[in-house]
Amino acid sequence: MTQAEWQSTTTPTTKGAIPGQRKWQDYFTFNTDHKVIGIQYLVTSFIFYMIGGALATAIRTELATPESDLVSPELYNNLLTVHGTVMIFLWIIPAGSGLANYLIPLMVGARDMAFPKMNALAFWMVPPAGLALIGSFFLEAPQAGWTSYPPLSLMTGKVGEGIWIFTLLVLGTSSILGAINFFVTIVKMRVPSMGFNDMPLFCWSMLAASALILIGTPVLAGALILLAFDLLAGTAFFNPTGGGDPIVYQHMFWFYSHPAVYIMILPLFGAISDILPVHARKPIFGYRAIAYSSLAISFLGLIVWAHHMFTSGTPAWLRMFFMITTMVIAVPTGIKVFGWLATIWGGKIQLNSAMLFAMGFISMFVIGGISGVMVAAVPFDIHVHDTYFIVAHLHYVLFGGSVFGIYSAIYHWFPKMTGRMLNEPLGIVHFVLTFIGMNLTFMPMHELGLLGMNRRIALYDPKFATLNLVCTIGTYILAVSTLPFLANAGWSWISGKKAGNNPWRALTFEWMTTSPPAIENFEQLPVLTSGPYDYGLGKRNPQMEPEESQSNVEAPPGFIPPEEARAGSPEP
Amino acid sequence: MKIPSNILTLLAGVILTLVSLWYGQNHGLLPEAASDEAALVDGLFNSMMTVSIGLFILVQGVLIISAIRFRRRAGDNTDGPPIHGNIPLEIVWTAIPAVIVLVIGVYSFDIYKAMGGFDPQAATDPGIVQVAMLPGEQASGLIDSQPKPARHVHNHLALGVGTFPEGEGRPADVNVDVMGLQYAWIFTYPDSGVTSGELHIPVNQEVQLNIKAQDVLHAFWLPEFRLKQDAIPGRDTELRFVPRHIGTYPVICAELCGAYHGAMNTKLYVQSQEEYDGWLQEQIASLSDPNQAIAMRAIAPSESRSNAEFLAPFASQMGIDTAALEQLHPQHVSMNR
Numbered sequence: 001m002t003q004a005e006w007q008s009t010t011t012p013t014t015k016g017a018i019p020g021q022r023k024w025q026d027y028f029t030f031n032t033d034h035k036v037i038g039i040q041y042l043v044t045s046f047i048f049y050m051i052g053g054a055l056a057t058a059i060r061t062e063l064a065t066p067e068s069d070l071v072s073p074e075l076y077n078n079l080l081t082v083h084g085t086v087m088i089f090l091w092i093i094p095a096g097s098g099l100a101n102y103l104i105p106l107m108v109g110a111r112d113m114a115f116p117k118m119n120a121l122a123f124w125m126v127p128p129a130g131l132a133l134i135g136s137f138f139l140e141a142p143q144a145g146w147t148s149y150p151p152l153s154l155m156t157g158k159v160g161e162g163i164w165i166f167t168l169l170v171l172g173t174s175s176i177l178g179a180i181n182f183f184v185t186i187v188k189m190r191v192p193s194m195g196f197n198d199m200p201l202f203c204w205s206m207l208a209a210s211a212l213i214l215i216g217t218p219v220l221a222g223a224l225i226l227l228a229f230d231l232l233a234g235t236a237f238f239n240p241t242g243g244g245d246p247i248v249y250q251h252m253f254w255f256y257s258h259p260a261v262y263i264m265i266l267p268l269f270g271a272i273s274d275i276l277p278v279h280a281r282k283p284i285f286g287y288r289a290i291a292y293s294s295l296a297i298s299f300l301g302l303i304v305w306a307h308h309m310f311t312s313g314t315p316a317w318l319r320m321f322f323m324i325t326t327m328v329i330a331v332p333t334g335i336k337v338f339g340w341l342a343t344i345w346g347g348k349i350q351l352n353s354a355m356l357f358a359m360g361f362i363s364m365f366v367i368g369g370i371s372g373v374m375v376a377a378v379p380f381d382i383h384v385h386d387t388y389f390i391v392a393h394l395h396y397v398l399f400g401g402s403v404f405g406i407y408s409a410i411y412h413w414f415p416k417m418t419g420r421m422l423n424e425p426l427g428i429v430h431f432v433l434t435f436i437g438m439n440l441t442f443m444p445m446h447e448l449g450l451l452g453m454n455r456r457i458a459l460y461d462p463k464f465a466t467l468n469l470v471c472t473i474g475t476y477i478l479a480v481s482t483l484p485f486l487a488n489a490g491w492s493w494i495s496g497k498k499a500g501n502n503p504w505r506a507l508t509f510e511w512m513t514t515s516p517p518a519i520e521n522f523e524q525l526p527v528l529t530s531g532p533y534d535y536g537l538g539k540r541n542p543q544m545e546p547e548e549s550q551s552n553v554e555a556p557p558g559f560i561p562p563e564e565a566r567a568g569s570p571e572p
Numbered sequence: 573m574k575i576p577s578n579i580l581t582l583l584a585g586v587i588l589t590l591v592s593l594w595y596g597q598n599h600g601l602l603p604e605a606a607s608d609e610a611a612l613v614d615g616l617f618n619s620m621m622t623v624s625i626g627l628f629i630l631v632q633g634v635l636i637i638s639a640i641r642f643r644r645r646a647g648d649n650t651d652g653p654p655i656h657g658n659i660p661l662e663i664v665w666t667a668i669p670a671v672i673v674l675v676i677g678v679y680s681f682d683i684y685k686a687m688g689g690f691d692p693q694a695a696t697d698p699g700i701v702q703v704a705m706l707p708g709e710q711a712s713g714l715i716d717s718q719p720k721p722a723r724h725v726h727n728h729l730a731l732g733v734g735t736f737p738e739g740e741g742r743p744a745d746v747n748v749d750v751m752g753l754q755y756a757w758i759f760t761y762p763d764s765g766v767t768s769g770e771l772h773i774p775v776n777q778e779v780q781l782n783i784k785a786q787d788v789l790h791a792f793w794l795p796e797f798r799l800k801q802d803a804i805p806g807r808d809t810e811l812r813f814v815p816r817h818i819g820t821y822p823v824i825c826a827e828l829c830g831a832y833h834g835a836m837n838t839k840l841y842v843q844s845q846e847e848y849d850g851w852l853q854e855q856i857a858s859l860s861d862p863n864q865a866i867a868m869r870a871i872a873p874s875e876s877r878s879n880a881e882f883l884a885p886f887a888s889q890m891g892i893d894t895a896a897l898e899q900l901h902p903q904h905v906s907m908n909r
Contacts, residue, residue: 240805246804282651285658311800313807330673337631345634345638363632373676386793534654536653537654
């Protein structure tokens with residue numbers, strides 16, 4: 001059975017359909033097309049991002065003044081708990097899944113994911129879980145923080161905590177189903193001509209992220225189920241009044257939730273590795289180093305979890321072990337950052353919105369990475385643990401990193417997904433506002449934490465008032481910064497400039513088909529004839545005039561000029 | 573005149589190094605260092621800050637220079653040079669971060685050791701007392717009816733920061749039991765039986781805080797001493813340090829412990845020996861005062877937890893009467909405004 005036949009039998013719902021465009025109604029149904037699911041994920045997660053952002057704005061408004069004067073202390077804890085949970089589990093992780101769903105089959109030359117029905121099931125678990133969590137505000141919202149440490153989480157209301165556990169169990173299951181799909185699709189469904197070292201780097205990073213999801217999430221599920229027993233059935237797995245150990249919960253929680261940081265950032269590492277070469281018109285610098293460093297990060301990410309517990313019930317030798325492993329992660333991460341810098345150095349950089357967000361990603365992520373090495377040092381972490389220094393660090397990684405990466409990916413692949421270009425001036429306004437707002441919001445938090453402001457508090461010492469006001473102003477700029485993006489995306493989706501198949505003159509497979517791609521992606525499966533990043537080689541040599549442009553709509557899908565060199569081959 | 577690019581690079585490198593060195597020492601981001609441990613931690617932070625600023629300027633500089641120098645010129649649709657990599661260069665930038673984190677790792681290890689992180693006597697944590705729960709035991713027993721495991725049997729589980737290495741095995745000059753509960757710290761001086769809502773310690777004496785939690789997780793944080801340790805129900809943890817400067821410092825709960833977590837602060841008074849002794853005598857005298865004794869009993873955890881009005885009105889958030897509140901927790905009055 002050829003690959004094409006095999007794939008067509010795995011997508012029964014699209015069998016017999018005329019290859020063409022999706023109707024808008026399809027996006028509201030249990031559709032098994034990976035492109036529909038990808039867009040469903042992205043749009044759904046973006047809606048939750050707006051909700052999480054609104055919660056963040058409420059939190060920062062409360063913190064504009066030292067007094068606890070806007071919301072009740074209970075509501076404040078509800079806000080911070082739901083903000084953290086929404087941003088992690090309903091925005092960044094599903095947005096990464098959305099990109100992966102949309103891009104992986106296109107990048108490896110498959111007609112759909114390996115298990116399309118499971119894929120649709122994974123997506124359709126997200127909205128009910130998210131609605132349950134948001135809806136908890138009308139019933140009783142969780143208020144033990146997104147970490148939900150017992151014994152506090154067992155004492156702050158059964159309903160809210162129960163909803164929180166339910167939400168995470170459902171989202172975790174969804175995440176596992178998605179990861180199985182990504183992993184199998186990448187490993188088994190590449191076109192025969194594509195070896196592992198010919199894959200776009202996004203696929204490498206999704207392999208690494210999927211492995212983390214598959215290893216970590218079941219442990220979180222175990223912890224949550226035991227926590228649910230403690231909460232609802234009165235057992236004492238984690239409850240010290242019955243002889244349980246709250247520290248064990250922390251270990252199990254962070255065994256997933258530290259890798260979750262890499263689950264959130266690795267897909268965007270991959271996306272950035274694909275975006276930078278296209279807009280810098282230069283091959284990625286050190287393909288193998290960047291590809292394998294994803295695997296190294298994935299492995300090391302599994303053995304650093306207790307650095308979240310340096311001041312908790314962690315004995316000295318464990319503190320030292322986790323300090324060293326945490327610091328070692330800086331090495332593969334540094335390889336990536338320097339590889340990206342060398343990629344853009346000497347290129348011909350098109351400073352469009354996608355590239356600005358990609359370079360902003362490097363710029364902001366490096367700050368989060370540096371402060372990450374600092375907090376890995378146990379003596380220093382003892383001082384700053386659970387302070388605003390940590391809040392600053394994690395937002396530089398997850399906002400400056402993941403969210404900038406997601407925006408960059410949206411600007412880069414929006415033309416492929418919708419067939420229309422986004423408006424550039426609006427995109428640049430969006431980038432400038434986001435960049436300013438981000439730094440205004442989170443940079444002063446470093447100093448706040450060092451000076452002695454702890455996190456998760458509704459009222460604080462008046463000596464911190466000025467810096468907090470700066471943070472709050474930054475938050476309002478961030479809130480406003482989404483408006484040009486929303487206007488841009490909405491307007492461009494309907495009546496933006498037509499994109500053509502390959503507006504960026506990129507080399508990976510997803511650009512070798514129509515925009516948006518037909519229902520089964522490729523009229524005929526593409527054949528790998530050059531590496532994904534072979535800019536400047538052969539006919540692409542700077543001395544020669546490249547013939548590809550927006551006018552190559554008529555070129556057969558998958559046709560690219562033959563080249564000898566592959567990105568993965570060591571010789572240039 | 574055109575300056576050769578390698579001279580420019582050298583110049584940039586020198587400036588980068590100088591700026592990093594200067595900023596690493598003059599960032600002004602840390603509060604007063606009130607103990608020897610704090611000075612050690614600050615030295616580590618300053619070193620990390622120096623390296624960090626260097627890396628920060630390097631990366632941001634490369635990004636900005638690229639954005640300006642290598643931007644696409646209008647009408648140029650060609651690709652850049654086909655450079656796929658450079659193995660020696662990649663080895664260099666793998667090795668440099670590896671060496672940096674190795675040095676920071678060893679330095680941190682030394683600092684942690686110097687602070688007393690490896691003090692084997694630190695916090696002889698008995699682990700969770702689970703005797704009655706063990707399979708094979710007679711199921712009849714409540715925890716209390718079983719003989720408690722002898723203390724000092726789990727010396728390997730040192731939770732917290734102990735004494736300086738040279739002081740190992742020596743008892744601290746002043747012992748204070750610290751109990752965290754929603755939403756206050758209660759300090760008990762076991763030698764005199766004095767209980768207080770504020771921590772008074774004498775300057776230049778080694779202090780040992782034995783930290784416990786009544787209800788949920790708390791974290792005992794002294795920002796000016798760079799010390800923090802979670803208070804864990806059912807576990808014993810410890811902090812040991814020598815205050816070097818007389819003054820008043822904040823004591824902060826750093827672990828989310830409930831709705832009024834932000835209000836769970838109190839004061840640490842580092843006093844001269846005479847002032848400290850005077851304060852202690854005053855407290856001992858008030859112990860015999862019956863009114864005070866009643867007030868103190870009101871903070872007994874079982875009663876404060878079962879109080880029906882617990883947390884109800886903001887003013888009596890502690891669920892105890894105003895006299896006890898003021899005695900225990902002077903900040904509340906001002907913070908409630």
